[in-house]
Amino acid sequence: MDDLIAARLQMAISLGFHIVFACIGMTMPILMAFSEWRWLRTGKQVFLDITKAWSKGVAIFFAVGAVSGTVLSFELGLLWPQFMRHAGAIIGMPFSWEGTAFFIEAIALGIFLYGWNRLNKWVHWLSGIIVGISGVLSGIFVVSANAWMNSPTGFDWVNGKAVNIDPVKAMFNDAWLSQSLHMTLAAFVSTSFAVAGVHAYLLLKKGSIAFHSQAVKTALIFGSIAALLQPLSGDFSAKDVAKRQPAKLAALEGLYKTSKPAELVIGGIPNDARERVDYAIRIPGGLSYLAKGDFNAEVTGLDKFPKEDRPPVIITHIAFQLMVGIGFLLAFTSVLYLAFSIKWRYILMKKWWLCLIAFTTPLGFIAVEAGWTVTETGRQPWIIYGIMRTKDAVSPMPGLHYSFYVITTVYLLLSFIIVWLMRRQINTITQYYPSANNNA
Amino acid sequence: MLTFIIIILGGCFLLYTLLGGADFGAGIVETFAGRREEITISKAIAPVWEANHVWLILAVVILFTGFPQVYSSLSLVLHIPLMLVLLGIICRGSAFTFRHYDVVNDNSHKYFTVLFRISSFITPVFLGMVLGAMMLGRITLDTTKSFYDVFISPWFNIFCISMGVFSACLFTYISATFLVGETKIDRERKMYVRFSKRAMLLCMLTGLLVFVTAGAEGYDLSGEFLLSTTSLVTLLLATILCTVIWHFLNKEKNKTVYLRIGVGIQVTFILIGWFYIQFPVLIRLQNGRHLTFFNTQAPGATLEQLLIALIAGLILVIPGFIYLFKIFKVRSNKL
Numbered sequence: 001m002d003d004l005i006a007a008r009l010q011m012a013i014s015l016g017f018h019i020v021f022a023c024i025g026m027t028m029p030i031l032m033a034f035s036e037w038r039w040l041r042t043g044k045q046v047f048l049d050i051t052k053a054w055s056k057g058v059a060i061f062f063a064v065g066a067v068s069g070t071v072l073s074f075e076l077g078l079l080w081p082q083f084m085r086h087a088g089a090i091i092g093m094p095f096s097w098e099g100t101a102f103f104i105e106a107i108a109l110g111i112f113l114y115g116w117n118r119l120n121k122w123v124h125w126l127s128g129i130i131v132g133i134s135g136v137l138s139g140i141f142v143v144s145a146n147a148w149m150n151s152p153t154g155f156d157w158v159n160g161k162a163v164n165i166d167p168v169k170a171m172f173n174d175a176w177l178s179q180s181l182h183m184t185l186a187a188f189v190s191t192s193f194a195v196a197g198v199h200a201y202l203l204l205k206k207g208s209i210a211f212h213s214q215a216v217k218t219a220l221i222f223g224s225i226a227a228l229l230q231p232l233s234g235d236f237s238a239k240d241v242a243k244r245q246p247a248k249l250a251a252l253e254g255l256y257k258t259s260k261p262a263e264l265v266i267g268g269i270p271n272d273a274r275e276r277v278d279y280a281i282r283i284p285g286g287l288s289y290l291a292k293g294d295f296n297a298e299v300t301g302l303d304k305f306p307k308e309d310r311p312p313v314i315i316t317h318i319a320f321q322l323m324v325g326i327g328f329l330l331a332f333t334s335v336l337y338l339a340f341s342i343k344w345r346y347i348l349m350k351k352w353w354l355c356l357i358a359f360t361t362p363l364g365f366i367a368v369e370a371g372w373t374v375t376e377t378g379r380q381p382w383i384i385y386g387i388m389r390t391k392d393a394v395s396p397m398p399g400l401h402y403s404f405y406v407i408t409t410v411y412l413l414l415s416f417i418i419v420w421l422m423r424r425q426i427n428t429i430t431q432y433y434p435s436a437n438n439n440a
Numbered sequence: 441m442l443t444f445i446i447i448i449l450g451g452c453f454l455l456y457t458l459l460g461g462a463d464f465g466a467g468i469v470e471t472f473a474g475r476r477e478e479i480t481i482s483k484a485i486a487p488v489w490e491a492n493h494v495w496l497i498l499a500v501v502i503l504f505t506g507f508p509q510v511y512s513s514l515s516l517v518l519h520i521p522l523m524l525v526l527l528g529i530i531c532r533g534s535a536f537t538f539r540h541y542d543v544v545n546d547n548s549h550k551y552f553t554v555l556f557r558i559s560s561f562i563t564p565v566f567l568g569m570v571l572g573a574m575m576l577g578r579i580t581l582d583t584t585k586s587f588y589d590v591f592i593s594p595w596f597n598i599f600c601i602s603m604g605v606f607s608a609c610l611f612t613y614i615s616a617t618f619l620v621g622e623t624k625i626d627r628e629r630k631m632y633v634r635f636s637k638r639a640m641l642l643c644m645l646t647g648l649l650v651f652v653t654a655g656a657e658g659y660d661l662s663g664e665f666l667l668s669t670t671s672l673v674t675l676l677l678a679t680i681l682c683t684v685i686w687h688f689l690n691k692e693k694n695k696t697v698y699l700r701i702g703v704g705i706q707v708t709f710i711l712i713g714w715f716y717i718q719f720p721v722l723i724r725l726q727n728g729r730h731l732t733f734f735n736t737q738a739p740g741a742t743l744e745q746l747l748i749a750l751i752a753g754l755i756l757v758i759p760g761f762i763y764l765f766k767i768f769k770v771r772s773n774k775l
Binding site: 062074082084086089098102103106108110115163166168397425432 | 488491496497504506512516522523526533537540541587590591739746750767768
């Protein structure tokens with residue numbers, strides 16, 4: 001295997017693995033704190049049980065997230081030493097803030113998980129809130145560092161070196177807001193729907209049990225709000241990408257030729273040889289409107305870029321369609337959820353509805369992975385957009401594919417073990433939490 | 441400004457050695473202890489190990505922000521041992537959590553336990569080897585040389601291996617001494633006292649080995665210690681402290697606080713001594729153009745922002761950290 005490909009795949013596997021745990025680490029503390037708050041307000045055992053049952057799972061996810069995050073902080077250098085040599089001084093700042101936020105998160109989580117009997121109830125609840133806030137903040141900091149790779153600012157590039165470095169400007173680059181907003185919402189959508197899905201599945205299997213229906217409710221409150229906001233944030237991101245990275249927009253929309261007006265291509269399979277997307281649905285002027293807010297605007301296509309500066313279209317386009325498709329499906333489910341819970345509550349316990357929610361379990365995370373693929377492959381061939389190419393940043397050490405094999409094996413194994421451990425936790429819920437046996 | 445950053449970096453390094461070291465060492469101690477001790481050890485490290493671990497992340501972040509060239513050179517040349525450190529960190533953290541949080545206690549825990557113990561030993565060894573490689577001066581950034589010269593020989597030699605073994609012994613010593621205060625059962629306490637004493641002797645032996653192997657590899661470590669008064673004094677003080685700690689270990693009612701403070705000071709002395717012979721060099725290179733704090737520091741604007749983030753961070757983190765330890769380490773002793 002080519003070393004560059006091996007390094008890129010290793011980075012993709014490591015990030016793709018970590019991102020799941022990061023999303024859970026951002027969302028679950030808020031869900032747990034919400035459930036605990038309901039317990040504190042109502043005194044109902046079921047809410048306490050839900051919080052405790054969740055916290056056992058979260059402890060595992062959080063620990064694996066912490067170690068896989070540590071791996072990433074080293075891998076940036078192990079795989080891309082040339083990149084870190086130049087970028088370290090520019091984007092180190094968000095990473096140092098992230099370090100702080102993560103530190104607070106780890107401390108507060110230790111207090112939350114182990115402090116049940118040692119602390120005042122409200123202090124305990126507050127520690128959960130702190131875990132959530134610092135989790136979201138650390139996510140935002142890391143994403144702003146990634147946003148800088150898409151929108152490098154805060155330095156002058158003179159003779160292959162960065163001078164006049166302004167780390168504050170680099171951190172608050174043009175892409176940080178749209179990217180971190182989109183990522184934070186994505187974390188809430190994916191985790192909440194996954195949690196709701198698992199409990200919906202258990203409702204299907206075990207009948208109407210308050211423990212599970214309340215868990216679904218808590219998760220979907222957050223999930224549906226985030227899923228409804230996500231298309232707006234996506235639109236904001238797309239307009240931003242159109243302005244800053246026209247090649248990425250062209251790749252993800254499958255727009256080979258500059259067009260005025262440009263049609264929106266939905267689905268289909270990009271055909272690089274013929275430079276068109278086959279089997280797609282087309283909406284005339286749609287892309288012009290989405291990218292520029294005007295049905296007749298010109299949208300730059302890939303033909304404006306030399307071949308060596310174009311991102312791979314097939315992966316980017318398909319990943320983008322997958323993300324948007326799931327996004328809309330979840331947003332639609334959320335509209336239904338809100339409507340049902342306001343007006344037709346009885347539907348929420350119907351079998352078809354629970355099946356739908358159970359079906360959405362993995363979808364949010366698939367969308368997260370797809371979205372991450374879009375932003376990373378869409379930036380290629382650059383590691384720092386317009387400044388440094390990925391192939392110039394890779395480590396010159398021969399045999400990088402060996403570490404790729406090792407990391408992939410380890411992460412696959414860990415994923416299997418985690419799924420297995422979660423199944424064990426789910427199977428023993430009724431044993432540890434009596435309220436999980438009570439009918440609603 | 442640079443001075444403050446160096447002090448904070450040193451502080452992170454010290455805290456990681458002490459707290460992270462105690463965690464790693466706990467895995468090694470557990471290997472030689474019994475079932476009852478396994479429970480004490482798990483209870484002792486579960487609430488704090490993640491927070492302890494963040495000191496390493498902080499040190500890495502300071503390194504790549506403040507001294508990017510050092511970070512990129514290290515990760516280029518020491519790719520293999522660093523990758524092994526990472527594998528150790530992943531396996532250790534995951535195995536520990538899997539075992540600790542699993543709801544069913546069955547045979548599968550045997551595998552997690554084995555993985556946890558092996559990685560608790562391997563990780564400090566490779567960490568020590570990385571440090572050894574930074575000191576030895578066999579690192580070259582000229583990647584046109586042979587694979588062996590660039591990627592293997594700087595860290596794979598008897599000096600670096602001795603450094604690795606020394607680190608593992610030091611971590612075991614720190615951990616065993618910390619654990620003395622974690623149990624109320626007399627028999628168990630005595631076991632930790634025994635471990636602590638043995639590990640202390642092993643530290644001295646392997647410490648000596650580090651000096652001997654350094655000589656064998658053509659690196660005049662003892663000469664450098666003799667040249668620096670501070671290093672010599674701190675090394676002597678650390679050695680003298682051994683007798684004091686030995687004395688406290690022998691007391692029937694071990695004063696846990698004294699023991700812990702004693703070990704803390706001892707490790708601080710060892711690191712200060714090491715720092716003084718090394719300063720300002722971070723990585724010794726084969727061609728003599730060593731990478732130092734001064735010639736690799738990031739531009740002023742970056743250092744300024746880094747320092748602001750670090751100070752603001754520490755103001756937020758330290759009270760939280762103390763609170764965490766107070767809940768689980770101070771109050772629990774009174775229960």
